[in-house]
Amino acid sequence: MFDILELFGRKVLFTCMRIDRKTVPDGLYTYDVRDDDECSGEICQIKHSVLVNHWGTIITDTPIKMDDFWGCCFVTENDYHYTGDSCYLHEFFDTKTSAPM
Numbered sequence: 001m002f003d004i005l006e007l008f009g010r011k012v013l014f015t016c017m018r019i020d021r022k023t024v025p026d027g028l029y030t031y032d033v034r035d036d037d038e039c040s041g042e043i044c045q046i047k048h049s050v051l052v053n054h055w056g057t058i059i060t061d062t063p064i065k066m067d068d069f070w071g072c073c074f075v076t077e078n079d080y081h082y083t084g085d086s087c088y089l090h091e092f093f094d095t096k097t098s099a100p101m
Contacts, residue, residue, distance in 0.1 A: 001086050001087070002014060002015050002059070002087065002088070002089060002092065003015065003082060003083075003085075003086050004083045004085040004087065004092070005082055006081050006082075006083055007058065007060075007075075007079065007080045008064075008080070010060070010062065011083070011092075012058045012059065012060040013059040013060070013089065014033075014056055014057070014058050015056055015057055016055070016056040017057065018032070018057060019057045019059070024059060025089075025093075028059050028060065028061055028093070029060050029061070029062065029063050029064065031047065031048060031058050031064060032048070032049055032054055032056070033045065033050065033054075033055045033056050033057070033058060033075075034046075034047065034053045034054065034072075035053045035054070035055035039053065041055075042077055043055055043075045043079075043080055044074065044075055044076075045074055045075060046058070046064055046072060046073040046075060047066070047071065047072040047073075048066075048071075059089065
């Protein structure tokens with residue numbers, strides 16, 4: 001089960017776990033999210049892989065552009081919010097292709 005997170009105006013799936021990329025269906029994009037150095041629980045970066053301050057993993061059907069210099073996408077507290085909803089991977093993307101959530 002995943003939490004639904006609105007990120008940059010679009011809904012994505014979030015889990016605090018690390019996800020084995022081999023288990024994610026083709027056509028979906030998986031990114032790690034990093035917490036700040038104070039471990040405040042705020043997402044500050046999205047990267048292809050995070051080792052230190054790993055906050056969780058997101059799955060989306062749209063690629064996220066990374067900064068060419070830093071190799072990440074910087075996130076502020078105004079760029080995302082938790083919707084309070086949750087669902088399974090197949091439910092989210094089946095629903096997304098047939099009707100917006």
